[in-house]
Structures are given as structure tokens and as C-alpha cells.
Amino acid sequence: MESVQNEKGESTLSESTRGESTRGQISIHTENIFPIIKKFLYSDHEIFLRELVSNAVDASQKLQKLASYGEYGEEIGELKITVALDEEAKTITISDRGIGMTADEVKKYINQIAFSGATEFIEKYKDKATGEETNIIGHFGLGFYSAFMVAENVEIITKSYREGSQAVRWVCDGSTEYELSDVDKAERGTDIILHIAPDSEEFLDKGRIRGILEKYGRFLPVPVEFDGSVINDATPIWTKAPADLTDEDYRTFYRELYPMSEEPLFWIHLNVDYPFNLTGVLYFPKLANDKFQMKREKIQLYSRQVFITDEVKDVVPDFLMMLHGVIDSPDIPLNVSRSFLQADSNVKKINGYITRKVADKLNELFQSDRAGFEQKFDDIGLFIKYGAISDEKFYEKAKDFALVKNTDGKYFTINEYREHVQANQTDKNEQVVLLYTTDRNQQDAYIDSAKRRGYDVLLMDTVIDPHFINALEYKLEKTTFKRVDADTLDKLIDAGISSESVLSDDDKARLKEVFEQTLNDKSLSVSVESLPADELPVSITMPEFMRRMKDMSALSGEANMFGNMPGGYNVAVNANHPLAQKVLSLDGEAQQKLAKQLYDLALLAQNRLTGPSLTAFVKRTVEGL
Numbered sequence: 001m002e003s004v005q006n007e008k009g010e011s012t013l014s015e016s017t018r019g020e021s022t023r024g025q026i027s028i029h030t031e032n033i034f035p036i037i038k039k040f041l042y043s044d045h046e047i048f049l050r051e052l053v054s055n056a057v058d059a060s061q062k063l064q065k066l067a068s069y070g071e072y073g074e075e076i077g078e079l080k081i082t083v084a085l086d087e088e089a090k091t092i093t094i095s096d097r098g099i100g101m102t103a104d105e106v107k108k109y110i111n112q113i114a115f116s117g118a119t120e121f122i123e124k125y126k127d128k129a130t131g132e133e134t135n136i137i138g139h140f141g142l143g144f145y146s147a148f149m150v151a152e153n154v155e156i157i158t159k160s161y162r163e164g165s166q167a168v169r170w171v172c173d174g175s176t177e178y179e180l181s182d183v184d185k186a187e188r189g190t191d192i193i194l195h196i197a198p199d200s201e202e203f204l205d206k207g208r209i210r211g212i213l214e215k216y217g218r219f220l221p222v223p224v225e226f227d228g229s230v231i232n233d234a235t236p237i238w239t240k241a242p243a244d245l246t247d248e249d250y251r252t253f254y255r256e257l258y259p260m261s262e263e264p265l266f267w268i269h270l271n272v273d274y275p276f277n278l279t280g281v282l283y284f285p286k287l288a289n290d291k292f293q294m295k296r297e298k299i300q301l302y303s304r305q306v307f308i309t310d311e312v313k314d315v316v317p318d319f320l321m322m323l324h325g326v327i328d329s330p331d332i333p334l335n336v337s338r339s340f341l342q343a344d345s346n347v348k349k350i351n352g353y354i355t356r357k358v359a360d361k362l363n364e365l366f367q368s369d370r371a372g373f374e375q376k377f378d379d380i381g382l383f384i385k386y387g388a389i390s391d392e393k394f395y396e397k398a399k400d401f402a403l404v405k406n407t408d409g410k411y412f413t414i415n416e417y418r419e420h421v422q423a424n425q426t427d428k429n430e431q432v433v434l435l436y437t438t439d440r441n442q443q444d445a446y447i448d449s450a451k452r453r454g455y456d457v458l459l460m461d462t463v464i465d466p467h468f469i470n471a472l473e474y475k476l477e478k479t480t481f482k483r484v485d486a487d488t489l490d491k492l493i494d495a496g497i498s499s500e501s502v503l504s505d506d507d508k509a510r511l512k513e514v515f516e517q518t519l520n521d522k523s524l525s526v527s528v529e530s531l532p533a534d535e536l537p538v539s540i541t542m543p544e545f546m547r548r549m550k551d552m553s554a555l556s557g558e559a560n561m562f563g564n565m566p567g568g569y570n571v572a573v574n575a576n577h578p579l580a581q582k583v584l585s586l587d588g589e590a591q592q593k594l595a596k597q598l599y600d601l602a603l604l605a606q607n608r609l610t611g612p613s614l615t616a617f618v619k620r621t622v623e624g625l
């Protein structure tokens with residue numbers, strides 16, 4: 001037997017005929033490819049079954065097509081694929097009743113085409129495949145030759161659908177030699193017999209094979225039988241027309257995909273055939289608002305009903321990963337590396353399409369049933385806000401249905417809300433100031449003050465809200481957000497008018513000094529302000545900017561200059577409050593005691609008075625009563 005190389009050193013074939021059978025050699029100028037396939041695909045050995053069963057599906061569907069074109073006159077009969085395990089003989093056999101192959105087709109498709117695919121793969125990846133990258137390579141469809149990841153010997157027994165075809169048997173032992181001979185086979189179709197290698201005997205296990213078949217083949221379009229039962233649903237709902245489905249069908253399918261999950265809120269049926277092919281159903285799960293956890297349930301990606309992966313990271317935008325369901329597209333190039341996927345223009349189009357569909361669906365729900373939408377908003381708000389923040393195109397649509405809720409539990413769109421407060425909450429620089437609370441219990445005293453002045457307060461108490469606020473400030477013109485305790489009432493929305501002060505400038509300076517001495521804390525900055533007499537005598541505020549910086553560094557866990565900075569609090573003494581004036585009329589210990597008491601009251605109003613300070617406060621109060 002000779003091996004031949006062409007000028008480029010590419011693999012070519014040589015063959016010689018001895019009696020009935022043909023022996024041949026597949027030759028490449030590098031080493032034997034099978035040990036390399038084995039090594040590189042190590043982490044993903046199980047995909048051999050996906051590849052071989054997919055081939056069987058393809059062969060079956062091709063026959064159906066031919067029949068529908070009138071090119072196959074015989075009875076098709078049942079097109080069931082069977083997977084059989086023989087633990088004794090150490091074989092796994094995949095049989096189909098598809099188009100089969102003639103001897104020439106085996107030479108062409110198995111020896112040449114499939115082989116060159118495998119060779120190309122090795123050439124491309126042999127130098128790159130180290131460590132984690134082997135996983136990526138696992139996504140490269142090696143097709144038929146992936147059989148050699150688990151088998152030391154592979155037989156193909158096949159008979160073409162063409163009239164009068166001679167069945168043939170191809171055998172290859174994992175070296176580069178193959179043998180091709182005529183055999184008897186009654187039925188049309190192909191049996192692939194894998195003689196499992198000693199190091200892959202884990203696959204000679206019913207549970208393991210069933211597990212792999214269920215993972216990749218659950219929704220294959222042709223029935224697949226293993227161990228006496230059909231493992232798949234050949235017509236899952238995404239392959240049907242929405243008009244033929246009921247709500248219950250969608251819910252049932254959801255339960256089938258994610259048996260332990262709560263009912264979904266609603267769903268979108270995707271169906272597009274131009275400029276790319278995509279079908280699927282995406283479900284909106286109930287998301288716990290405060291838990292920004294990544295859900296265990298993931299979107300599953302299929303290619304013509306073959307499960308590919310649930311790592312859809314580059315195929316759908318980040319924020320859409322919170323959805324559940326199925327996407328099926330033969331146009332997503334699954335058998336290539338991640339970086340290619342990111343750059344692929346089809347993937348980008350698919351991304352854009354899904355984003356648009358999701359936004360349109362949400363808009364439709366909002367327009368057709370606002371009350372129902374508001375009811376669901378606590379569950380889908382996280383998702384909508386995340387989308388609006390991270391995707392410009394989504395924001396363009398979402399701004400019409402992303403809602404904000406005020407402390408009275410009323411929902412507004414962003415524009416509605418801005419209009420709602422504009423008259424009352426525009427400052428001297430013509431900025432509309434939107435007030436919010438992040439914790440309605442802790443900030444109740446401030447919410448109360450703001451509302452008494454006729455201001456409205458938004459509830460922004462979920463994890464995504466700080467980011468949502470930043471995004472809105474960036475996008476909306478002349479609009480700022482301030483937490484209710486960011487400043488004293490007059491300055492919170494500074495209309496340029498301040499209340500008259502009852503105290504003289506001298507008195508104010510004295511008052512400031514008393515508080516500074518009493519508190520004796522350099523990180524606090526004390527100011528005396530003229531606030532309405534019915535406001536608290538002392539209030540503690542932190543400027544919006546400072547607070548955001550501190551929150552951010554707390555969130556990131558990194559101590560930056562703001563995180564490290566002690567205090568940052570302003571202590572505002574209300575010059576117009578009778579008790580503040582009383583401080584001035586006292587001296588010595590009595591004066592300090594009252595100042596301290598007023599400061600502690602301010603802390604108490606914020607729920608920040610704890611430990612020994614709280615105990616001392618209670619004692620002092622009891623004594624004074």
C-alpha cells in the first residue's frame with residue numbers, strides 16, 4: 001500500500017483492490033490524527049454521540065426530502081433511529097433508515113470530506129490547544145471522526161436508498177488505514193458500530209448513554225430509540241406555529257424544560273427566516289428583585305433541534321440571559337471558537353433581532369394592559385432596567401414602558417414622572433430634581449419632610465437602581481436625582497429662596513461653635529441653617545455625590561479614596577427651631593447636654609443611633625423627663 005501526498009502536502013488517498021475488498025490508506029504529512037483528536041477533545045468526549053445521531057437524523061431527513069420531491073419511489077416506512085448498547089461485545093451501534101451510502105459515497109464522504117474536515121481542524125488547533133481552550137475546541141463539530149474519541153475500531157455498514165444498491169462495510173481501526181468491502185444488508189440505511197476503546201469504557205453504561213442522548217437529543221426531529229423507549233419529542237413547540245398553540249402548551253413546555261421552576265410570567269415566540277433563520281420561545285421568569293443572582297436555568301441553544309449548549313453568552317445580549325427558554329438557529333456558527341462567534345455578523349443580527357422582539361413584546365403588554373403590566377413590574381423591573389442600562393437600542397424602546405414607583409405605590413413611565421413633578425421640583429438652574437429613597441424605613445423622617453413640602457419621593461430600593469439612576473441622569477436632559485437625605489430641605493431642591501433666619505450672624509456662629517465642641521469630631525461638618533421651624537432642630541445629611549461614591553466603593557469591595565474617607569456627613573442645625581435657640585440660652589454642661597441630645601435625636605431619626613450611644617441617650621432622656 002502506498003500513501004500519496006499532493007504538492008501542498010495535504011492528505012490524499014491511495015487504494016488497492018485485493019479480491020472482494022478494497023484496502024486503502026488515508027495519508028497526511030503530519031502525525032496520525034486520531035491520538036490528537038483524542039487528546040484535544042478530551043473534555044468533551046461525549047459529543048461523539050451527538051455527532052453520530054445528528055448524522056443519522058440528517059440522513060433520515062434527506063430521505064424524506066427526496067421522497068417529497070418524488071425522487072424516492074419506495075415506502076419510507078418508519079424512520080426511527082436506534083442506539084444500541086452491547087456491554088459484552090463492548091459496542092455502541094447507531095442505526096438509521098436514511099439515505100445510506102454507496103461504496104463511492106463512503107469513499108467521498110467518509111474518506112475524503114469528513115477526513116479533510118478532521119485534518120483541517122487539527123492543523124488549525126494543534127498549536128493552540130492548551131488548558132482551557134480544549135473546551136472551545138469541543139464545540140468544533142468533528143462530525144463522523146469524533147467516533148474515534150471513544151472507539152478503537154469503527155465499522156460502517158450501509159446501503160444506499162438507490163435502487164439495486166450494494167451494501168458495503170467500511171472498517172477503520174483508528175490508524176490511517178481503512179478497509180471497504182461488500183456485505184449483505186437487507187434494509188436501506190446505515191449502522192455505525194463503535195468498538196469502544198479500553199479507556200472509554202465509561203460509555204458502556206446505559207445510564208451514561210441515556211444521559212447523553214437526553215442532553216443533546218431531547219428534541220431531535222426524528223424519533224430516537226434507546227433501550228426500548230423513544231427519548232425525544234420530535235415536534236417541540238418552537239417548531240410549531242404560534243396560532244396552533246395554547247397558553248397551556250407554552251406552560252407545559254416550560255415545566256418540561258425547567259421542572260423545578262415557578263411558572264413563567266409570559267413568553268415570546270420567535271420566528272424569523274430572513275435574513276437569518278431563527279426560531280424559539282423565550283420565557284420571562286419571576287426574578288427575585290433583591291437577589292441579583294445568576295439563574296441556574298439557562299437559555300438553551302439548538303441547531304436544527306440538536307442541543308448545542310446552554311452557554312449562550314455571545315449569542316444573546318447579557319441582559320437577555322436572565323430569560324429562559326430555547327433558541328434554535330442553523331445560522332449560528334456553533335462549531336467555531338468563541339472569538340469568532342463574537343465577531344460573526346449573523347450572531348450580531350440575531351442579537352439585535354431578539355432584543356427588538358423582547359422590547360416590542362414588553363411594549364405591547366404595557367399598551368394593552370397597563371394594570372397587569374404594573375402588577376408584574378416588580379418581577380420584570382430588574383430585567384427592564386438592566387436592559388435599558390446596558391443596551392442603547394433597548395433603552396430607546398424601554399423608555400416608554402420602564403416604570404418608576406413612588407412611595408405611595410403609584411407607577412409612572414419616566415416621562416410621566418418627570419412631568420408630574422416638574423412644576424414643584426425644578427431648581428434655580430432649571431434642573432428637575434427627582435427625589436428618591438433607598439430605604440423607606442431608615443429615611444422616613446426625610447421622606448416625611450419632603451412630602452410635607454409637597455415633593456414626591458421615588459422608591460429606588462433594588463440593587464439595580466443606583467445604576468439605573470446613573471443611566472437616566474446621563475440620558476435625560478436637565479434632570480438629576482437626589483436621595484431625600486442628601487441635603488437639608490431648602491437645599492435639596494434649591495429654588496434660590498431661603499427662609500429668613502431668626503438668629504443674628506453672631507448667634508449663628510456661637511451655635512456652630514457649641515455643636516462643634518460638643519460633638520468633637522473633625523469628620524463632621526457643622527452648619528447652621530435657616531429652615532422652617534417645624535423641621536427637626538438638627539438633621540444629618542450626606543451630599544449625593546459623596547454618598548454615591550461611598551456606595552460604589554462599598555459595592556465593589558474596593559476601598560478607594562471615598563470609601564476610606566471617614567464621615568462625609570453634614571450636621572445642619574436649624575437656626576429657626578426653638579430648641580436650637582434654647583441651646584444658646586444655656587451654658588456649661590446643660591448646654592452641651594442639650595446639643596448632644598439634639599444630635600442624637602437626628603441620628604435616631606435615621607436609625608443610626610446604636611450601642612453605648614443609644615444607652616447614654618436613653619439614660620439622659622429618662623433623667624430629663
Ligand SMILES: Nc1ncnc2c1ncn2[C@@H]1O[C@H](COP(=O)(O)OP(=O)(O)OP(=O)(O)O)[C@@H](O)[C@H]1O
Pocket residue numbers: 051055056059096098099100101109110113114117141142143144145190
Ligand atoms: N448515517 C449516515 N448516513 C448517510 N450518510 C452519512 C451518515 N453519516 C455520515 N454520512 C455522510 O458523511 C458525511 C460526513 O459526515 P460528518 O459528520 O463528518 O460531516 P457533516 O455531517 O457533513 O458535518 P458536521 O461536521 O457538521 O458533522 C456526511 O455529510 C454524510 O454525507
